[in-house]
Amino acid sequence: MAHYKVLYGYEPPQLFFESIAQSSVDVVDQYYRERQIMAKALKENLAKAQNRMKMYAHKKRSEKEFEVGDWVFLKLQPYRQTSIDMRRSLELASKFYSPYQVIQKIRTVAYKLVLPSTAKIHPVFHISQLKRKVGKHVVPAIDPLPPSICSSKVQLLVEPVAILDRRIVKKGNIVSTQILVQ
Incomplete structure (x- = not known):
C-alpha cells in the first residue's frame, strides 16, 4: 500500500491524464493540458x-580490476589501525603499505592478498x-611498520636495536633524560 493511501485513505491523484477522453468543458481541457505540460517539465528536470x-x-571514480598475481598496495587508514602505526596524528600515518x-x-570488488604469516x-x-x-623494480618500503608486527592482543611488538644517544633536557624546573633509540 502506498504511503499516501495509508495517510489519506485513498489513492494519490494522477499526474498524467492522457487516457482521459476530451471534456466538453474548455476550462477542464485547459487544466488537463497545463497538468500534462507541468508533469513533462518536472520529469525532464528530474532526469537532468x-x-x-x-x-x-x-567524477572521481575509476574502474579498477586486478588479476591473480598482480601486486597491489594496501590502504589501512580507514580501519584506524593503531596497532600497526603508533603515531599521535592519524593524518600523518602512512595510507598505503608495501x-x-x-x-x-x-x-x-573483493580480493584476497598474501599477507605475512x-x-x-x-x-x-x-x-x-x-x-x-x-x-x-622493487622500491624500498617506507612503511613505519609492516602490518605483521603485532601481538595476539593487538599490541605493537617493538624491540630496540641499540641506544644511539642520550641527553638531559630541562623544561622549567623539571629535568628529564631523552634517549635516541634505533
Whole structure:
C-alpha cells in the first residue's frame, strides 16, 4: 500500500491524464493540458538533476580490476589501525603499505592478498582499499611498520636495536633524560 493511501485513505491523484477522453468543458481541457505540460517539465528536470548527480558522483571514480598475481598496495587508514602505526596524528600515518600479491579474486570488488604469516588482519579486502603497483623494480618500503608486527592482543611488538644517544633536557624546573633509540 502506498504511503499516501495509508495517510489519506485513498489513492494519490494522477499526474498524467492522457487516457482521459476530451471534456466538453474548455476550462477542464485547459487544466488537463497545463497538468500534462507541468508533469513533462518536472520529469525532464528530474532526469537532468539525476544525470548531474550521477556525473558528480562518478567524477572521481575509476574502474579498477586486478588479476591473480598482480601486486597491489594496501590502504589501512580507514580501519584506524593503531596497532600497526603508533603515531599521535592519524593524518600523518602512512595510507598505503608495501605491495602484496593478489592470490584470489573473491568477487568483482573483493580480493584476497598474501599477507605475512604474523599478520593479525583478515586477508580479504575491498577493491577501494587497493592500489596497483606500477613498474617492475622493487622500491624500498617506507612503511613505519609492516602490518605483521603485532601481538595476539593487538599490541605493537617493538624491540630496540641499540641506544644511539642520550641527553638531559630541562623544561622549567623539571629535568628529564631523552634517549635516541634505533
